[in-house]
Amino acid sequence: MSYYQSELARIHHEAFSDYARSAAPGVLASLGEPCGVVELGCGGGALTRPLLDAGHRVIATDASSAMLDLARQAVPEADIRFLRLPDDPIPSTDAVVAVGTVFNYLDSEVYIDRALLGAARAGRILITDLLDLSYGDTRREPVKYFHEGDGWRLWTVNSLETPDRVVRQMTIETADGITNEVHINVLVDVAEVADKLRSEGLAVSTSSGFGYETLPPGFVVLEARRPG
Numbered sequence: 542m543s544y545y546q547s548e549l550a551r552i553h554h555e556a557f558s559d560y561a562r563s564a565a566p567g568v569l570a571s572l573g574e575p576c577g578v579v580e581l582g583c584g585g586g587a588l589t590r591p592l593l594d595a596g597h598r599v600i601a602t603d604a605s606s607a608m609l610d611l612a613r614q615a616v617p618e619a620d621i622r623f624l625r626l627p628d629d630p631i632p633s634t635d636a637v638v639a640v641g642t643v644f645n646y647l648d649s650e651v652y653i654d655r656a657l658l659g660a661a662r663a664g665r666i667l668i669t670d671l672l673d674l675s676y677g678d679t680r681r682e683p684v685k686y687f688h689e690g691d692g693w694r695l696w697t698v699n700s701l702e703t704p705d706r707v708v709r710q711m712t713i714e715t716a717d718g719i720t721n722e723v724h725i726n727v728l729v730d731v732a733e734v735a736d737k738l739r740s741e742g743l744a745v746s747t748s749s750g751f752g753y754e755t756l757p758p759g760f761v762v763l764e765a766r767r768p769g
């Protein structure tokens with residue numbers, strides 16, 4: 542499945558990248574001293590910028606070419622590469638970071654497990670946020686949203702299709718006409734995911750935010766560290 546074509550990529554970067562910017566202080570605190578970082582699902586580079594400014598050596602990756610074009614404009618000095626989870630190999634590094642529920646975009650729990658394990662093996666620390674099964678507890682009925690900005694309007698309907706699948710139907714209007722995108726997020730039992738990573742020898746913690754911010758209900762931050 543292909544997510545974030547050019548219109549939606551631009552809208553996400555313009556209007557929805559505050560989430561990544563708010564995550565930055567917590568992510569930077571967890572990373573500590575400057576190190577090598579592979580960022581998965583970097584989008585337009587909203588987190589890549591503070592990572593680079595803090596002295597980390599960043600490889601920023603995404604599966605959306607439109608997002609990568611935006612990231613190249615926003616952080617031209619970064620090493621920006623196409624990488625589609627779960628099958629593309631993750632370069633070996635010190636730390637892997639994925640912000641914006643990137644793993645939940647994969648098609649199944651099996652793919653999510655495989656990608657998380659690959660990410661945890663690629664470095665000594667993995668920091669990410671996941672949509673937990675509890676996300677559905679407060680969102681049983683479809684929710685409609687409307688957003689608009691410079692030259693665009695976006696209508697979204699978020700529906701819990703099954704207890705572990707959220708379908709987001711988006712209609713995007715720009716001067717060029719109307720386009721549609723449908724995103725599917727697979728919800729996971731984060732406690733189970735954490736146990737699977739622990740069985741790989743990792744020290745795993747979960748929390749409701751990257752730093753001092755509190756994420757919406759159902760969003761869980763997971764940090765997995767390889768001891769030693």
Ligand SMILES: C[S@@+](CC[C@H](N)C(=O)[O-])C[C@H]1O[C@@H](n2cnc3c(N)ncnc32)[C@H](O)[C@@H]1O
Pocket residue numbers: 544545557558560561581582583584585586587588602603604605608624625626627639640641642643646647
């Ligand atoms: C909600 S956006 C977050 C973007 C950015 N990290 C931020 O917070 O602004 C999710 C990102 O995951 C990327 N993505 C979705 N499926 C992916 C996959 N299979 N492999 C790699 N990236 C993927 C999307 O292209 C998108 O950029």
